[in-house]
Amino acid sequence: MTDLLFTRLTHGLLLASAVCLASPAMAATPAQFDSALAQFQQARAGHEAAIGKSAEAFEALLKAEPLNPVLMAYAGATTTMKATTTWLPWSKMSYAEDGLALLDKALTLLTPAHNAPQQHDVPATLEVRFVAANTFLAVPGFMNRGARGAKLLEEILASPLLGVAPLEFRGNVWLTAAQLASKENRPQDARKYLDEVIKANAPQAEAARTQLKAIAS
Template sequence: MNHRPQRSLLAALGGCAAALCIASAHALPEAALQAAVAQFTEASKGKADATDASSEQFQALLKAEPGHPLLMSYLGATTTLKARDAWAPWKKMSYAEDGLALIDKAIGLLGPEHDQALVQGTPVSLQTRFVAANTFLGLPEMFNRGPRGRQLLEEIQASPLFAKAPGGFQGAVLMRSARQAEQAKDLPRARGLYQQVLARQLPQAGDAQAALKGVQ
């Protein structure tokens, strides 16, 4: 199982998530969440010891807040990273399937209340879908999760909540969608998404401007 694409995609996700802080109705412990996300960021860069630490921390957070979809989606994403790090093929598959099951469950748990609970001004519902989309799109094609990942990105952008989210989150979603369009050789769509980042003057504008040079 080749997890190089997953490593790069989840690295982008981890970099985005590392700056997040919680301000939600569930009153999640901010310091503990930040520590777990920081470990996830390191794990996404290929550090196996950080993967284990992140998994343990998200498990502890989820035990304290059972059924929280964002925590569950992060635990699922971290579990798929264990598949990247495992040596035995059967272990790789087991971790991947367990991680995907957690993410699927997290998405299934989303309800109207998660449109109101915020992560740095961004609804938990959108963040959970974004974690899922990044994970799905980073998996090898054999898992057939690419179409669902693309669908989730489209759902996020189509949500009336998206335009109200902080610029950093909007930019992360648009940049991820643009890169996916590039991979699919849909250069007109990629250009349009990068141009949206520029037009909205989002924090990723510099990256979008550089990326545009490669899709002319």
């Protein structure tokens, strides 16, 4: 049962495009970050080999910028995803707990200074919360992170910063909110968020239309 729950983790991480908060020295270059992010996107698409590569890439970037909450959040998410790559129960728990601890720490590092748009024009405070929310919502229920993941998602939706974030990021947030609402049997809320995607003509509009049809049926 635990194996099946952890297997869902990789496919449950529906994350938006990332930002990188630059530090004065040894900051990750856009190319380095984009390379790590590309591996992450392959990992969440189901390519198991990319999980380890993504984790290694973000760990290396985090070593250069140990107080960068965005890098720490992605390092935490990829470490948590490594729980899906092993059959050993103790290794699964170790990866999951280590990854969640990094996400917790990344959230505590957020300050008003992280409200400004950074790389990819997404405010770091939203990016970190979204990475954490998706991971918390994806891990098995016995880890008791679902409620916190839902709360983080609510904070993102209520933040005035969401209105200045890139449309692709907003679309991902709305889609995730719709999926959670559907899972919690809140079809009216799900339709509301899907309508936001379509009304804004976000890149996810076609996916939103498909989900609306599923709700209607």
